[in-house]
Amino acid sequence: MPRCRFASDGREAVVPAGTGAMSVADALAASVPFSCRYGVCGACLVTVRSGGESLDPPSDGERETLRNVDASPGQRLCCRIVLRADLVLENAPW
Numbered sequence: 001m002p003r004c005r006f007a008s009d010g011r012e013a014v015v016p017a018g019t020g021a022m023s024v025a026d027a028l029a030a031s032v033p034f035s036c037r038y039g040v041c042g043a044c045l046v047t048v049r050s051g052g053e054s055l056d057p058p059s060d061g062e063r064e065t066l067r068n069v070d071a072s073p074g075q076r077l078c079c080r081i082v083l084r085a086d087l088v089l090e091n092a093p094w
C-alpha cells in the first residue's frame with residue numbers, strides 16, 4: 001500500500017492504492033486549502049516532491065486549471081491525485 005506524506009506538515013499515512021490524496025489530507029488534517037474539490041478552483045495546488053512518476057497524467061480539465069493558476073512544473077491539484085505508489089507532497093506557498 002502506498003505511503004502519502006505531506007511534507008509541509010510532516011504528516012503521513014499508508015493507504016490503499018486508489019485513495020485520493022485529498023481524502024488522505026482530510027484524514028490527517030493536513031493543511032491543504034480547498035474549495036471545489038473537483039479540479040476547478042486551483043486552491044489545492046501542491047508540489048509533488050517525489051513519486052510523481054506513479055501518478056496518472058493530468059486530465060484536460062486539470063491541465064486547464066493548472067494553467068489558470070500559473071502552476072509550476074511538478075505541481076498538481078491535490079483533489080485530482082490518486083495514489084498508486086509512495087508520494088511526497090508539499091503545499092504550495094500561497
Ligand code: FES
Nearest residue numbers: 037039042044079
Ligand atoms: S479543491 Fe478546487 S481544484 Fe482542488
